[in-house]
Amino acid sequence: MGLRVARNLLPALLALLGTLLPAPEAAQVSVYPPDATIPVGGSLLVNCSSDCNSLGLETILSKESRGFGGAEDTFWKAFLLNDIQEDDTPKCFSNCGGVQSMASMTVTVYAFPDRVDLAPLPPWVPAGDNFTLSCHVAGGAPRKSLSVVFLRDKEELGRLSAEGEDPIKMTVTARREDHGANFSCRSELDLRPQGLELFQNSSASQHLQIFVMPTTQPSLVSPKAVEVGTTWNLDCSLDGLFPASEAKVHLEVGGQQLNPKITPRTDAVWAQVATKWEQEGELELKCEVTLAGQRREAVENVTFYSFPAPSLTLSASEVPEGTEVKVECEAFAGALATLRGAPARPPAPKSHFTFSASAQDHRRLFLCSATLEVAGQKFHKNQSRELHVLYGPRLSDKDCPGNWTWEAGSHQTLRCQPWGNPTPKLDCRRKGDDAPLPIGDLKPVKAEIRGTYVCHASSLLKTVTREVVVEVISPDYTLIIIIGVVLVVVLTVAGFLGYHYNRQRKIRKYELQKAQEEAALKLNPLTAPPE
Structure with a gap:
């Protein structure tokens, strides 16, 4: 029974002994460098x-030993890590007295992006719409130090982390x-916190084209009807598009393409063409404006017709007076004709x-x-046609009066005009001396x-004769002298009478003034001087 009790107490005694005895001390371990960032494929001691x-x-x-040494309580051992391809956390360890001690370091591998x-x-983006910039960075490490910058020309639009492997995207209006x-986009590998540099790599640029295409249809300007064989203009324009220089304009008539002159303007495009058409009928005009793969179309109809000029005939264009003339x-x-210069009649295909x-x-003139x-x-x-009638000559009293009577010295005009x-x-010659008749202005x-003058008016048809009498009256100077003398006498008498009347008026005025002064003296006697 005593032996059984001893067996039961042995484990407890051993445990108590373990607690009382001192444990072996852990070794002190360190590693250098504690952290390292090296290029992929590099080596590290x-x-x-x-x-x-x-x-x-x-x-x-991969490692290899590169030496060891030390004495007493300081020992070291060097290892060379070769062709490092990935991140790792190497651990230095020591085993002393059955106790293992460790010290860790961090090895970070960096690599530039492959692409x-x-x-x-x-190809085209409508103004005001959103589009996506997507940048793919292949390779590159460490990814947590990698970011992507989006650029518009040299302007930075935004910066995003590229820690993941998926393409980096950004939405732009x-x-x-x-x-x-x-x-473009640019990758940035920032190793400055690790004592290295900022490494950048840019993509190729992508050219952006923006457009504005209105919802309205082009304006197609053309005559509704065109005579065959004549030149006519066709215009097509569209406002509110951008960029106008990139717009294409297609014009066609009856399926036949035309070659218009295209003129870009500010936010507008204008196309014009002058053309001919030689066949009658109704055809379709089409104008199509294309920009950035979008189309705007306008369609009109035009009728091509034939319209020959009317026929106007005279039985003779030059006839003697009294001849019967027929006008057609x-x-x-299908046109209707109206004959002007003739009695009015309703329009008809033919008139005469x-x-x-x-x-x-x-x-x-007939029209x-x-x-x-x-x-x-x-x-x-x-x-139009003009009729010429052969007639005359005529020398009437109206055109050439037969009697002229004027005073000598006056200004007159002598008319004599045959028709x-x-x-x-x-x-016109004067009888007796054949002096010519002075036709025109006579001053004096x-x-x-x-x-007396004899006038002959002659043409290929005949000759007519007329007498013209010119009488000139001389003025009577005796009457003029009498009238002048009478005027002189009248003016002299009138002057004398005026002088006499004025003199008598002044005398009467003087006498009246003297009488007034005498009357005033009688009413106001002189005062006697004091004694």
Whole structure:
């Protein structure tokens, strides 16, 4: 029974003994460098030191011993880590007295990105819309020190962490002023906290094109109807688009493409072409404006028609007076004709009338006007003819008065004008001496032009004769002298009477003044002087 009790107390005694006896002390271990950042594939010399000579290095990296030494309580051992490809936490350790001690360090591998790429931008981006910048950074370590900067030309738009492997994205709003800008991204590996540098690598630039395309349709300006064979203008324009210089304009008539002149303007494009069409019919006009893959289209119809000029004929363009003349006016291609210069009649495809030519019809103008209605529009074409009537000569009293009576010295005008077609020639001579008749202004009239003149008006048709008598009256100077003497006498008598009347008026005025002064003296006697 005593033996069983002893067995039961043995473990307790051993435990008590363990607590009473001193435990072996742990060795002091250190590592250098405590932290290291090296390029991928590089090497690193690690030194482990301790007060225990049992030293080692635990790591997943390739290592080789590079020496050891020490004495008494300081021992060291060096290891070379080769071709480091990844991060690790090597541990220096020592085993002394059955106790293991450790000291850790950190090895960080850095590498520049293999490639920095900005994803292609859309060919065109509408102004005001959002688009995405996506930057892919292939490789590069450590990723926590890696960031991406997005740039518009040289302007920084934003900076984002590139710790993950996925592309880094940023949303940007397209502005008109961004048209033609270059966008890029730049990787930044910041190792300055580790005592190294800031390493940068940029992508190739991507060119951005911004556009504005209005919702309105182009303005297509063209006649509704065009005569075949004539040149006509076709205009097409669109306002409110940007950039106008990049807009394309397509014009066609009846499926046939035209070659317009395109003129970009501020936020507008204008195309114009002058062309001809040789066939009748209704065709479709089309204008298409294209920008950034978007299209705006306008369609109109135009009618091409034929409209020959009307026919206007006279039975003869030059006839003797009294000849019967026939005038005919005719329109074609469904047009209606109106003959002007003739009695009024409703428009008809053909119109005519006959009359007897007189002198008043000379140079009479006839106008044949044709009217054609196409596509709700009226078009007009005219033909004109002038009639020449042969008549005369005529030398009437109205055109050449037979009697002229003037006073000598006066200013007069002598008229004598023959009429006829062809234009007649006039020859007026005075009987007796063949002196010519002074036709025109006479300033003054002289006595020597008096006489009787014989006037001949001649043309290819005939000759007519007329006498013209010119009488010049000389003035009577005796009457003028009498009138002058009478005027002198009258003026002299009137002057004398005026002088006499004025003198008598002054005498009476003087006498009246003297009488007034005498009366005043009688009413106011002189005062006697004092004694």
